[in-house]
Amino acid sequence: MTTETRILGRADWDRWYASLELAFGGVTEPPEERSLYESLTEHERSIGVWDGDQCVGTAGAFSFRLTVPGGASVPAAGVTMVSVAATHRRRGLLTSMMRRQLDDIRSWDEPLALLTASEPAIYGRYGYGAATQQLSLRIDTSQVRLSVPDGRGGDGDADGTDEVSLRLATPHEPAVLEACEAVYAAHVAGRPGMLARQPGWERLPVVDGKQEKDGMSPLQCVLAERRGEVVGFTRYRVKPEWEEAGPKGTVHVSDLYGLDPRAYAALWRHLAGIDLTSAVVVRNLPVDAPVQHLVSDIRRCEPRLRDSLYVRLVEVGAALQARTYRTPVDVVLEVEDSFCPWNEGRWRLCGDPKGASCERTADQPDLRLSVNELGTAYLGGVSLTALAGAGRVRELRPGALAEASTAFGSDVAPWLPHGF
Numbered sequence: 001m002t003t004e005t006r007i008l009g010r011a012d013w014d015r016w017y018a019s020l021e022l023a024f025g026g027v028t029e030p031p032e033e034r035s036l037y038e039s040l041t042e043h044e045r046s047i048g049v050w051d052g053d054q055c056v057g058t059a060g061a062f063s064f065r066l067t068v069p070g071g072a073s074v075p076a077a078g079v080t081m082v083s084v085a086a087t088h089r090r091r092g093l094l095t096s097m098m099r100r101q102l103d104d105i106r107s108w109d110e111p112l113a114l115l116t117a118s119e120p121a122i123y124g125r126y127g128y129g130a131a132t133q134q135l136s137l138r139i140d141t142s143q144v145r146l147s148v149p150d151g152r153g154g155d156g157d158a159d160g161t162d163e164v165s166l167r168l169a170t171p172h173e174p175a176v177l178e179a180c181e182a183v184y185a186a187h188v189a190g191r192p193g194m195l196a197r198q199p200g201w202e203r204l205p206v207v208d209g210k211q212e213k214d215g216m217s218p219l220q221c222v223l224a225e226r227r228g229e230v231v232g233f234t235r236y237r238v239k240p241e242w243e244e245a246g247p248k249g250t251v252h253v254s255d256l257y258g259l260d261p262r263a264y265a266a267l268w269r270h271l272a273g274i275d276l277t278s279a280v281v282v283r284n285l286p287v288d289a290p291v292q293h294l295v296s297d298i299r300r301c302e303p304r305l306r307d308s309l310y311v312r313l314v315e316v317g318a319a320l321q322a323r324t325y326r327t328p329v330d331v332v333l334e335v336e337d338s339f340c341p342w343n344e345g346r347w348r349l350c351g352d353p354k355g356a357s358c359e360r361t362a363d364q365p366d367l368r369l370s371v372n373e374l375g376t377a378y379l380g381g382v383s384l385t386a387l388a389g390a391g392r393v394r395e396l397r398p399g400a401l402a403e404a405s406t407a408f409g410s411d412v413a414p415w416l417p418h419g420f
């Protein structure tokens, strides 16, 4: 097999993307979604593998900025659109693309690579670790009640001026899109795992997807407003269904953000009260989503967890010093990284809530772990102690594990709100 790997040329995009679609089963995306992805593709950061004039491998890397614990926004390559043609699988093409990509990302001085995996078993061999989870709920709104915040958190409105009102809006309308994006942007710095969306990405949640073919309504949008300011929004589709006993429709939530507890609760109460529906389904919430504390019966919400964002430390030193640490930490990490050997060896990590340094050292190690565990623990959603319990982190100095594990933790659960 003779193949050539090259940077994606603009004229090649159609064939390149068709090859990706075929590898994912051959269903062609709706034109609006396709053209959005065409405009978002960063050609110079994308590669294609060609066998003659046939594209047999694809991979891209968006230039993202990722929020890390402490709130910094760190350059990160969003690895995406990875595929190998069915005729060329299991011959090492994926490994060769991952090799090329990680070398490129390093040369771009981006300390992190990120992805969401089609299958969790694929990317561990390249040093990625599952760093965040997503919570899904199916709320039985015929049984579950949602409470209203009582203002004890300081958001009371004794004189009624803090009241939130809800307004139906057209999701694609530029002013609406802009207002929703501003609410999204206000959340980014406060939660590790979120991405600062660049222009164009705000359209991703509103492209007309395949869902409408499944009997769902077009996307609907409700804005939460206070004194004329947009303080939250939700976007959702309704799937009407009827049973002998009566209506049994479902509300499928795409996203929901509130800038304060009242706006947040008002939006959830709206979703739970939509006529002719008896369930609200949401696929991707942070594991610490406050809605879990608004419902009267969490068991009737069927909570489930799934792996979400995978993180790869491309440059261990730069990545570990880009975030802060919840408590003071001073440990020597002995890192294994066979795929990116420049990371191998001992690193002294000194950090606290204000900042961190991470330098090469010859000192005795306190913890031994691979780059996968560093990726898994990096955003503070999985503890080093839990990984040690699985034998994946070794404590070489008594006390070092508890010290590092506490320091790596995050008060706010890391979360990736959408795929890419």
Ligand SMILES: CC(=O)SCCNC(=O)CCNC(=O)[C@H](O)C(C)(C)COP(=O)(O)OP(=O)(O)OC[C@H]1O[C@@H](n2cnc3c(N)ncnc32)[C@H](O)[C@@H]1OP(=O)(O)O
Residues within 6 Å of the ligand: 023, 024, 079, 080, 081, 082, 083, 084, 085, 088, 089, 090, 091, 092, 093, 094, 095, 096, 115, 116, 117, 118, 119, 121, 122, 125
């Ligand atoms: C970030 C994203 O875009 S995720 C999307 C990934 N793409 C898809 O799922 C589309 C459908 N699948 C494909 O296109 C291909 O099967 C790919 C990309 C997953 C794998 O490509 P290949 O060229 O066959 O992989 P390659 O031959 O380099 O295999 C490398 C290793 O991964 C393993 N591997 C490959 N695919 C899988 C899989 N789906 N599950 C588990 N292991 C896998 C191989 O067995 C091999 O293991 P080894 O190193 O122990 O020998």
